[in-house]
Amino acid sequence: MKLATLRLLLCAGAIALAAACHDRPPPLNLPPGAMILHIADADDIPTLDPAAGYDTVSWTFEQAIFDTLLRYGDNNIDLEPDLATSWEAAPDAKTFTFHLRHDARFSNGRSVTSDDLRFGLERVLNPATNSRGMEYYRRIVGAEDFIAHRTSHVAGIETPEPWTIIFHLAEPDPIFPHKLAMPFASAVPREQVEKWGEDFSRHPIGSGAFVLKQWLGGERLVLLRNPYYFQKGLPHLDAIVDSLGASAELQWFRYEAGDLDVVTEIPPAEFPYVMKTPALRDLTLKKTTVTTRYLGMNCQMWPFTDVRVRQAMSYAIDRHKLIALLNGRGIVARGVLPPNLPGYDSAITGYDHDPKKARALLEQAGLAGGFSFDLWMRADQTLLMLGQSVQQDLAEVGIKARLKPVAWGPFLEAIRDPHTAQAFMTGWEADFPDPENFLDALLSRGEWGSNNDSFYYNPEFQRLIDDAKDETDRRARYALYDRAEKIAVDDAPWVFLYYPVTYVIRQPWLRDYEINPMRPSRFERVWVAAH
Amino acid sequence: MLAYLARRFVFGAVVLIGTSLITFAVAFLVPADPAVTLAGAKADPRTLATIRRELGLDKPIYIQYGLYLDRALHGDLGRSYIRRENVTALIEERLPATAVLAITAIILSLILGIAMGVIAAASRGRALDHALLFTSLALVSMPVFWLGTMLLIAGGLYVRSFPLGGFSGPRSLVLPALTLALGSAGYYSRILHTNLTEALEQDYVRTARGKGVSRSGVMLHHAMANALLPLVTLAGLDLAGMLSGVVLTETVFNWPGIGRLAYEAVFNLDVPLIMGTVLFSALLIVVANLVVDVIYVWLDPRISLAETR
Numbered sequence: 001m002k003l004a005t006l007r008l009l010l011c012a013g014a015i016a017l018a019a020a021c022h023d024r025p026p027p028l029n030l031p032p033g034a035m036i037l038h039i040a041d042a043d044d045i046p047t048l049d050p051a052a053g054y055d056t057v058s059w060t061f062e063q064a065i066f067d068t069l070l071r072y073g074d075n076n077i078d079l080e081p082d083l084a085t086s087w088e089a090a091p092d093a094k095t096f097t098f099h100l101r102h103d104a105r106f107s108n109g110r111s112v113t114s115d116d117l118r119f120g121l122e123r124v125l126n127p128a129t130n131s132r133g134m135e136y137y138r139r140i141v142g143a144e145d146f147i148a149h150r151t152s153h154v155a156g157i158e159t160p161e162p163w164t165i166i167f168h169l170a171e172p173d174p175i176f177p178h179k180l181a182m183p184f185a186s187a188v189p190r191e192q193v194e195k196w197g198e199d200f201s202r203h204p205i206g207s208g209a210f211v212l213k214q215w216l217g218g219e220r221l222v223l224l225r226n227p228y229y230f231q232k233g234l235p236h237l238d239a240i241v242d243s244l245g246a247s248a249e250l251q252w253f254r255y256e257a258g259d260l261d262v263v264t265e266i267p268p269a270e271f272p273y274v275m276k277t278p279a280l281r282d283l284t285l286k287k288t289t290v291t292t293r294y295l296g297m298n299c300q301m302w303p304f305t306d307v308r309v310r311q312a313m314s315y316a317i318d319r320h321k322l323i324a325l326l327n328g329r330g331i332v333a334r335g336v337l338p339p340n341l342p343g344y345d346s347a348i349t350g351y352d353h354d355p356k357k358a359r360a361l362l363e364q365a366g367l368a369g370g371f372s373f374d375l376w377m378r379a380d381q382t383l384l385m386l387g388q389s390v391q392q393d394l395a396e397v398g399i400k401a402r403l404k405p406v407a408w409g410p411f412l413e414a415i416r417d418p419h420t421a422q423a424f425m426t427g428w429e430a431d432f433p434d435p436e437n438f439l440d441a442l443l444s445r446g447e448w449g450s451n452n453d454s455f456y457y458n459p460e461f462q463r464l465i466d467d468a469k470d471e472t473d474r475r476a477r478y479a480l481y482d483r484a485e486k487i488a489v490d491d492a493p494w495v496f497l498y499y500p501v502t503y504v505i506r507q508p509w510l511r512d513y514e515i516n517p518m519r520p521s522r523f524e525r526v527w528v529a530a531h
Numbered sequence: 532m533l534a535y536l537a538r539r540f541v542f543g544a545v546v547l548i549g550t551s552l553i554t555f556a557v558a559f560l561v562p563a564d565p566a567v568t569l570a571g572a573k574a575d576p577r578t579l580a581t582i583r584r585e586l587g588l589d590k591p592i593y594i595q596y597g598l599y600l601d602r603a604l605h606g607d608l609g610r611s612y613i614r615r616e617n618v619t620a621l622i623e624e625r626l627p628a629t630a631v632l633a634i635t636a637i638i639l640s641l642i643l644g645i646a647m648g649v650i651a652a653a654s655r656g657r658a659l660d661h662a663l664l665f666t667s668l669a670l671v672s673m674p675v676f677w678l679g680t681m682l683l684i685a686g687g688l689y690v691r692s693f694p695l696g697g698f699s700g701p702r703s704l705v706l707p708a709l710t711l712a713l714g715s716a717g718y719y720s721r722i723l724h725t726n727l728t729e730a731l732e733q734d735y736v737r738t739a740r741g742k743g744v745s746r747s748g749v750m751l752h753h754a755m756a757n758a759l760l761p762l763v764t765l766a767g768l769d770l771a772g773m774l775s776g777v778v779l780t781e782t783v784f785n786w787p788g789i790g791r792l793a794y795e796a797v798f799n800l801d802v803p804l805i806m807g808t809v810l811f812s813a814l815l816i817v818v819a820n821l822v823v824d825v826i827y828v829w830l831d832p833r834i835s836l837a838e839t840r
Contacts, residue, residue, distance in 0.1 A: 025698065025699060043795055044614075044791075044792075044795060046613045046614055046799075047613075047614060047615055049615065052615050127581045127582075127584070127585050128585060130569050130570075130582050130585055130586075130615075132569070132570050132578075134578050134581070135575050135577070135578050138577075147581065198610065198615060198616075199616065199617075201614070201615060201616065202616070216624075216787065217621060217624045217625060217787065217792075218624075218625060218628075218787035218788070218791055218792060219628070219697070219698060219787035220697075243696075243697060243785065244785075244787070245782075245785050245786075245787060245791055246696060246697075246785040247782060247783070247785070249680070250683070250695065250696050250783070250784075250785055253683065253684070253687065253688050253695050254695050254696075256688065257687075257688060257691070257695055259695060407800065408567075408800070412564075412567055413564065413567075449576060450575045450576055451575075
């Protein structure tokens with residue numbers, strides 16, 4: 001009798017399961033023949049709130065849903081108008097005036113005005129938002145008072161009329177327009193934020209080309225075209241369906257089955273096969289990113305206090321071997337600035353692999369017998385593989401490196417402490433295309449304990465980057481940064497390892513899909529041919 | 532019975548408070564700064580200090596724990612650092628997918644495990660018994676991520692009978708449920724085989740045979756009734772384990788469940804989400820233990836809850 005009851009329960013369970021599976025995921029009800037882009041991501045999307053997101057996946061969709069005053073081209077890092085039609089910068093680079101287009105509308109139909117841009121930035125500066133973008137806008141007059149809750153508005157953001165916004169800065173900042181092209185500075189409708197509060201991320205309303213239709217956590221995200229988008233004839237796509245949480249391997253299977261239109265992360269095991277197969281290789285797109293990967297040495301800790309030891313490290317490591325380990329997905333780094341960055345100087349040759357020179361320099365430094373040190377890095381399979389290669393190269397000149405892989409948080413704490421990490425492997429991806437974002441952000445004295453983790457200081461270098469920061473003439477500015485970079489290369493606070501090259505593979509029917517060297521790809525002009 | 536349930540309820544509450552205490556302590560021992568998690572690697576110390584103040588991370592640890600516990604008792608597990616969303620809502624969103632997968636896998640594993648166990652016991656000492664022994668050991672030993680990937684390649688990529696991952700209807704359930712079920716089925720079949728072999732040598736079975744009950748009747752109605760009992764405990768606890776997330780299977784099959792949510796939380800050092808998923812798992816285990824005990828008594832009245840004191 002009881003066994004019969006159990007059997008009955010099992011049958012009821014099976015029926016309940018079948019019901020639960022029905023209509024999963026809910027249908028999209030798109031018209032027949034709708035042009036849909038199918039993509040996938042390895043993780044869920046952290047957020048769609050432009051004040052909160054600071055990662056590639058969030059920015060991919062934030063820049064599809066929201067607009068900023070300025071944006072970058074689809075495949076380059078040149079600023080172009082987005083919500084702005086034109087802008088003027090005062091000669092002292094302390095005042096910036098933007099004129100807005102009149103036809104921009106949020107996806108709820110309301111016009112976008114200067115107040116929406118001001119509101120978006122004040123959200124970022126409001127400590128309660130915990131925005132990662134706060135520091136980029138601290139130079140606006142009155143920002144510190146607003147952050148400290150002493151004022152209800154940021155005094156330096158003026159909105160004299162709905163189609164004009166003026167920014168007053170406390171210090172000159174010639175690259176401020178680039179900071180307004182970050183998704184943090186998106187136009188955000190106040191009424192929606194007030195309606196949804198902290199759940200605005202699940203109900204984002206912007207003026208971008210697409211609008212959020214559905215976000216099933218860990219499952220899929222669907223964007224539909226925004227009928228109010230101001231660019232006539234765009235976007236071409238009716239919808240974007242993003243499958244969330246698909247590993248690189250699973251994405252590859254789906255690409256092979258024709259279920260995905262583009263894959264942005266070709267699994268390392270498949271990459272050589274792709275490049276050896278002409279039909280597949282022809283479908284790949286590649287771009288050198290505005291990123292530098294390096295091995296930083298703490299210039300305040302023995303033995304890296306001695307420039308000869310740092311130079312010996314630079315000569316000892318074979319960067320070509322690292323590129324080979326990456327299946328060719330990188331370019332040997334010669335200096336601080338990556339090749340796509342304005343201000344890059346191809347005449348800087350850096351250090352070639354020369355173990356003999358390395359040994360000679362170590363001898364001059366009184367370390368002919370070598371030395372040992374801990375090499376900190378994030379616990380990541382690729383980094384460990386590269387770390388082992390570095391370890392072997394250093395061993396050839398008598399230097400013993402002990403690899404110390406740790407989680408991201410402890411890694412940052414260790415390298416930001418002046419007395420903990422002697423050396424570390426990391427990288428820096430540009431936030432905006434200017435030498436300041438590398439030379440000042442990573443090597444200035446003011447960044448000790450923050451992002452200057454090699455605790456590098458050279459008074460001449462510092463003078464040059466301080467002068468460059470306030471220089472409003474672009475050419476003169478780049479010349480100052482160039483001189484500073486040459487000093488940094490000679491001082492070798494880092495072993496410049498490589499500039500990563502990113503590869504994606506698309507289906508033959510996917511058209512006008514571009515890679516941007518610094519931002520995620522955009523979807524406005526992408527279209528899918530009949531197949 | 533009521534006194535027993537009340538006692539178990541109190542024990543369960545103690546276990547949950549203990550779990551929350553340990554998880555909270557571990558979250559503080561891990562050298563990861565939540566402000567860095569929130570603000571990102573490029574944040575300057577001023578931004579980090581502002582965030583610490585806003586989150587109340589500058590308060591003493593016991594006050595932070597007290598506040599957390601108070602909120603948790605009211606069903607609020609806090610907000611995820613990375614997603615900025617309510618942890619309870621995130622778990623609720625992922626629970627249905629995990630529940631469907633776990634329940635299907637348990638049903639499948641019981642069906643397969645019982646079938647294999649009965650057939651093996653019925654053909655004791657013969658080639659079929661040895662073959663099933665080998666099969667069940669192989670199933671138990673196969674790593675889930677390998678088995679899942681192989682099933683995915685075979686069933687999804689080559690045969691194309693099943694979707695390549697995702698939760699999109701009954702067909703999408705087959706491969707992940709099979710991946711989860713096969714291992715458990717192998718284990719259940721071994722347990723059942725041993726129990727049935729023992730039961731078949733008991734006096735009451737011999738009596739039944741002597742009374743002329745058929746071979747299948749003896750097996751299914753007499754020996755099985757006792758041999759199945761341990762499987763109830765195992766399956767109950769397995770179900771609780773699966774409901775709290777099956778990380779590898781969910782990852783391989785892009786299944787939008789709690790396991791992947793927990794995995795992503797750990798990967799991002801998202802402390803509120805880690806604590807939420809751990810507490811939720813602990814709650815499921817406590818409840819499952821209680822339910823299993825009650826079902827045990829219902830199935831076998833010879834067992835008294837009072838004796839388990």
